[in-house]
Amino acid sequence: TQITLNGKDGPRCFELSIARRHTRADEAPRFVVLSRDISDRKKAEQELHIAATAFNSQEGMIITDTDHKILRVNNAFSDVTGYSAEEVVNKKPSLLSSGRHDRDFYANMMSDLEENRYWQGEIWNKRKNGEIYPEWLTITAVTDDQEKVTNYVAAFMDITQRKQAEADIHNLAFYDSLTGLPNRRLLLDRLKQSLMLRKRRPQLGALMFIDLDNFKTLNDTRGHDVGDSLLVEVAKRLRSCVREVDTVARLGGDEFIIILEELNQDYQQAALDAELVAEKVVAALNNPYRLKQGDYHGTASIGLSLFDHRDKSAKDLLKRADVAMYQAKESGRNTLRFFDPKIQQELYLQAEIEAELRRALTEDQLELYFQVQTQHGETTGAEVLLRWNHPLKGMIPPAKFIPLAEQTGLIVQVGTWVLENACQQLTRWANDPELNKLTLSVNVSAHQFSASDFVTTVERILQETGANPNLLKFELTESAVLIDVESTADKMMQLKELGIHFAIDDFGTGYSSLFHLKHLPVDQLKIDRSFVRNITDDPDDLAIVQAIIAMAHNLGISVIAEGVETEAQKACLQRRNCNSFQGYLFSRPVPRALFEEYKRMNSNCQEMA
Template sequence: MQNEALRQAQIDLEASRDRYVDLYEFSPVGYITLSPAGLIEQINLTGSTLLGEDRNQLTQKRFALFVAPEERDLWQLVFMRLLGRNGNESCELMMQRKDGTLFHAHLDNLHIDGEQPQVRIALSDISDRYHAEEELRIAAIAFESQEGMMVSDSHGVIVRVNQAFTRLTGYSAAEAVGQTASLLRSGRHDKLFYDHMWQALRDRGFWQGEIWNKRKSGKVYAEWLTISAVKDPKGVITHYVGTFSDITQNKEAEAEIHRLAYYDSLTFLPNRRLLLDRLSQALAISARNGHHGALLFLDLDNFKVLNDTRGHAVGDLLLKEVAQRLRVEVREGDTVSRLGGDEFVVLLEELSVNATESAFAAQMVSEKLVSALAVPYKLDGCEFHYTTSIGVTLFHGHADSVDTLLRQADMAVYRAKRDGRNRQCFFDPTMQSKLDEHSAMVVDLRQAMQRGELALYFQPQMDNKQRIIGAEALLRWQHPQRGLVMPDVFIPVAEETGLIIPIGQWVLECACSQIKVWSEHSATRELCLAINVSPLQFRQSGFVEDVERILVATGADPHRLRIELTEGLVIENVADTINRMQVLKALGIGFSMDDFGTGFSSLSYLKRLPLDELKIDRSFVNDLVTDPNDAAIAKTIIIMGQTLGLNVIAEGVETEEQLALLKQYGCNAFQGYLFSRPIPLSAFEEFIDSVEIKELPWLRKDL
């Protein structure tokens, strides 16, 4: 019996030991015993699994090797504190398995003193808890981000908001919690909008888009809203999370970008880009409904004068007032546009199916606009009177392109200005043929210099004893198909296209070369040669240097070269003109004022100009004998020239009577058909042989 009791006790003891071993070995916590040297003496199966190495290989291995390198110093401090006293200390470390992988661990450390001191460690993997806490921290930070956040239950009742919500809406958490999202409704969206939103949340668990909400202050603002549905494991929606940001500035910026792209910044009228778009739409509508429309091109008369005399600020005030008057005078559906500068366009749509009626309606509107814009303007405390020229063209469907219509209206306004300004003019189809001819002339003129089609003709200039004193070089164009083209035909085209600059330089080079040739012959060395210089060429920044370079290159005597300038060129910028003339005058070049008396001459600047000669315009010479006014003007110019010490030459002299009267008034130089037409160089040199040459005193170098 006693033996049986002992055997049973032994069985119970072994069972108890097995339970202990199981608890020790398979505990969810790793148990590790370290020596005072930090070496592993004992470790359970869980511990070896956590460290990623077989238990047999871990015995007598340094525990610190399984601590992540960056935290070994921390472990060493903890371990040394434990050895220095009895007791326990906990810590959290980043551990490193044998394969190099890392995990977050919690260590409960106990120092046991005795004959063989030990440190016992309970090692737990807390990676899941650490990551969960990290996610909670991130979520907390995200919830308090710069974007507004609102959490509601499944019924839409607000249960939580963040600080950004309060900042963006003006509602505190206490004011918002317990309310529904309708607290923020602006009234700009109808019921259908919200029905679609909730339907998307039910079907897809997600909605995103722009929405207009209202702050506590009552101010409506635009926001970008994202709503996500939160579901439980069974798929039942428990909450909604809304995230939003204020995009009011973005919407305002978009509106500003649109305004800058499609509207004039000064008048806020549609610009060229928007006009072209609306005109294209108008053509499409006209093609569908058969109605005619009209395009009105408006150009303010003499606007440049206002800008130049009163400054751009006053000019801008005028443009704004013009824009306002145009808006008032047209129908609501019509388009008023500013193309730039002082150019406006009015687009009239759906006038009538009848072309005549449409033209009459467009004419009525044009006349009304002319009258409205002619009313005096009060600008900057002063009253100004300005008029407008209008060009009109009709359109019907796609018969003409947008570009063609604009070109037609532009041509019509040009004609209105030509006919006296302050009026309206309809486009005449014959204008198109002139435009085509003009374009062809531009092409031909570009090639004329390369082909050698340009030539200088020479018209003699005579003294009162009919002795030759010089000549004026006049440009001619010998076109292979057009024949001889006169300057009044192609010079305006050259000035318009800028071709006048290379052509003018070519004339200057030819004239200087001819002066050099004449200087080598006794019969021609005393001749003076005059050339015309266009305002565009004269205003070129390098004009003075070009003249000096050409004189040096050709070897021409500058005292034999005379440059003729128009009054318009001189008064455009008197100071700059005088400066350029003085530099050229210092070289020996003479100056003549061409067409004198036809412009706006002023004695105040005339006496400042380094002129040598005044040229009486042919318009005063034509009727000199029969018109007392022309005679008086011619006589006045002659007396003025003599008073200022200037030579005076009359151009356009065609009869003996004109010559006699001019001589009587004291004129001492003449040019015109009475003596010779402009003729080629060979004919001019023959003419020289038949007359006497006289040297003018004011051309001598020694004076």
């Protein structure tokens, strides 16, 4: 049997043998006990057990002799490589070589083993089935008592999943997940590298900013999945238009960037070369796309900007190409434009106005003006018009800031401000007998009207101000109502149920309004001033005005003519049964106090008459 006893140096293990000696019957029994200290043997057995357990761990292991012939492998080795122990014993680990590493790589490995008796690093090996995989390998030299190498032990882990995770993280950080193109972050890095190269090379480079025309319309009408399919196809076409040395990136949304490298060092020739590539891109993007819901014909607007050793900022280059792209948009789209420095200054001014307009919303710089609307000679209401009284620049014309507000989306906030203040004015007039029946017409932009929360915003404003919705009229342009007639009609009906009226502004300037008009709950048409201006001299304008008036009356819709400036225009309209007017003949847009004074004077004159 085995027992453990505590000795001076710690527990010791003994093996005991007990034998009974023969004695006479009248003698007491006697025993012989033999003991042997087996502590060292037990320790060796335990170490062997631990070594065996470690050898058959989840890490692949190989033991070789000094000639690098395999003596033993564990089960994990077979699991990772696909080779059994019988297939590799007495062979060299080079049978796993992937071919991805050159002689220098293995020479450096052996040098480290000879010098340090240890090597660790990443290596690519090949499984039995031919699949190449990455592993993390540790090789340790085993030595005897004289420090002579007797064996090598290699332990390795398959790090395929880790490498894939690293690649996924890298792709997420530097590549667009939809198209696989470099994203903004990688684009800026490559653009900075390209600028640095220009310091050592005389060749010019070019930046091409590509924006798909009417992409939002495709997304809104066919769905985002179709829009995504288009973006993927655009990415393929752009890659086919450039060389390997060039970069195609997706900046975001429907915006793409191409960096053209190594163009001619002559500025004019480089411009011609870049223009040829841009024309190739335009042609490629003009070809029809086969999408889920049928063919789609798309176009793109392209801005080009050359750069050389004098350029320093990647972001400035992007701004220049962006400016040129907007020039292409303004030139009718489906075209390309080179950067014009004069436009840059205009953009700086626009950016300044945008920032100041945001401040104007919070610093009480905006003001409502009122332009009289009359019917049969009586003032029935007014159109509210926005004015910006800048503390330093004075009165800024709407033509300078309203289009900018439309472009930036700030028009939604501006429009909400106008609506809130118009409703507050109706509430203030509610207790004045001379003013409490006046209507106010408020212009609503397409951006504002199409907002998903527009109806709830109107409900909130009416509730907070207590304004009478029956005295409120929303003026929508033809272009706004024709974006999506079905959705527009539904939203208009929700607002009509609140009591709000609708007028179509600038009527006659659109193309499909006559066809769609009967489907919309419209109360009034506003004849555009462009027709009224020449009504007494131009037979065509007169015919258009007559047709609008007749059609409106047949549909039970009222008509008001805007831009009336002369008695002759007024009389001409009256003869054709149009008796509602707005224009300088009656009053220019004026502040609230002057409008109220005009209304009171008009009321007094009518009483005297």
